[in-house]
Amino acid sequence: MALVSMKRLPDKTKADGDCCAVGCDDSLYPYGLQISLCDEDLQKLGISADSLTVGQILTITAQAEVTSIGIRKEQDGTESNASLQITDLDLNLPTSATRLQAMYSNSKMKP
Numbered sequence: 001m002a003l004v005s006m007k008r009l010p011d012k013t014k015a016d017g018d019c020c021a022v023g024c025d026d027s028l029y030p031y032g033l034q035i036s037l038c039d040e041d042l043q044k045l046g047i048s049a050d051s052l053t054v055g056q057i058l059t060i061t062a063q064a065e066v067t068s069i070g071i072r073k074e075q076d077g078t079e080s081n082a083s084l085q086i087t088d089l090d091l092n093l094p095t096s097a098t099r100l101q102a103m104y105s106n107s108k109m110k111p
């Protein structure tokens with residue numbers, strides 16, 4: 001399955017001073033898409049915080065349960081939403097060779 005970027009496009013309505021419910025701010029991504037993991041969570045995944053770097057890209061594999069669905073019909077259209085609870089998670093760290101290649105992408109070194 002192809003990944004879909006969830007990055008928000010500039011919203012013209014924000015310039016008009018419109019305000020909305022929780023989670024509607026100037027963030028690049030929608031509310032709820034950031035996952036925070038404490039030491040215990042990282043240990044369950046077999047990862048230590050010192051093996052990560054800020055800005056590093058990881059692949060996430062997850063299973064989620066649909067906890068609610070909402071559909072609201074109004075005069076100007078229909079708005080839908082769904083809540084998902086992540087129940088199982090795996091983080092795939094790149095191998096050392098792949099990580100080094102990413103850090104030194106202009107290098108001609110062989111892994």
